[in-house]
Amino acid sequence: MRKLTYLAMVLVLALGMILGACGSSEETAEVDQSDDSAAVTLDNIPPYDGEICIAINGNQPTFTDEELREAHESYEFFGDLDQSGRCTAAQASLSYDTMPDQSQESRGDISEVHPSGWHSGMEWERMHLIAWSLSGENANPQNLITGTHDCNYNAMRVKEIETAEYLEHHPDQHVLYRVTPVFYGKEQIARGVQMEAESVEDKGHGLCFNVYCYNVRSDGAVIDYKTGVVDVSAASGEAKKPGDKRAYVLNTNSMKFHYPSCSGVADISDWNKEEVTATRDELIRQGYDPCGLCEP
Ligand SMILES: [Zn+2]
Known part of the structure; x- marks a missing residue:
């Protein structure tokens, strides 16, 4: 030992x-x-x-x-x-x-x-x-x-x-x-x-x-390493505050939505894959569930 x-x-x-x-x-x-x-x-x-x-x-x-x-x-x-x-x-x-x-x-x-x-x-x-x-x-x-x-x-x-x-x-x-x-x-x-x-x-x-x-974010989002809370409002590009529209990937077959960076996205067939810009709430109202892996 x-x-x-x-x-x-x-x-x-x-x-x-x-x-x-x-x-x-x-x-x-x-x-x-x-x-x-x-x-x-x-x-x-x-x-x-x-x-x-x-x-x-x-x-x-x-x-x-x-x-x-x-x-x-x-x-x-x-x-x-x-x-x-x-x-x-x-x-x-x-x-x-x-x-x-x-x-x-x-x-x-x-x-x-x-x-x-x-x-x-x-x-x-x-x-x-x-x-x-x-x-x-x-x-x-x-x-x-x-x-x-x-x-x-x-x-x-x-x-x-x-x-x-x-x-x-x-x-x-x-x-x-x-x-x-x-x-x-x-x-x-x-x-x-x-x-x-x-x-x-x-x-x-x-x-x-x-x-x-x-273990950093290249987009400028600020990580609190003590707690794991991320301030994404500082991130470059599109607004990413909770409640804002942002990019998601939908699986129209399983009715899950993912962050585009999720490793699960690679497993979605092109036929069932749809890229959208929406708020989280909009997607949930349309019947989609957040992916359990990336937890968007
Ligand atoms: Zn995912």
């Missing part, structure tokens, strides 16, 4: 320590794992300046030699929620075997999970630490945090696709993978997530990254 304790402690970003440069076949010198003096906090992450995902630590993950050795067998580990009900970290040795067969199954319903800071009607998304497409994990509260569409779709998804493609092309290999949400103090909403990955059998030649994805 030593590893679990270690993981729980690693809530800060280890920027400075290179425990094994991936892409290099040389073993690095013995590193004392208890030495976290080089670990840094959120203070070392530059403020968001328009780039939603940045490489940190020279893009080198900070897995230990022991973790890399153990990663020759697939596993998935999801850290316990902390005392404030927040996700800690998720780590896995991913392989073709941990991935769901997307021709046989589709993602399950995760709408019953309300991660820390969750508010409906504020365009939050339930963001998997380790994506369903990699792990097959659905409604696991230890694997879902409250995230913005920008972070979920424009940052994390890019690295998830990269990882899935590596595994699809190397079905007998493993990727050691860790996602750590970064919270500031007692805040309920993560400021960002650190994503680390290293292909195991080829020592990172095929896949290797250590990135930080900002």
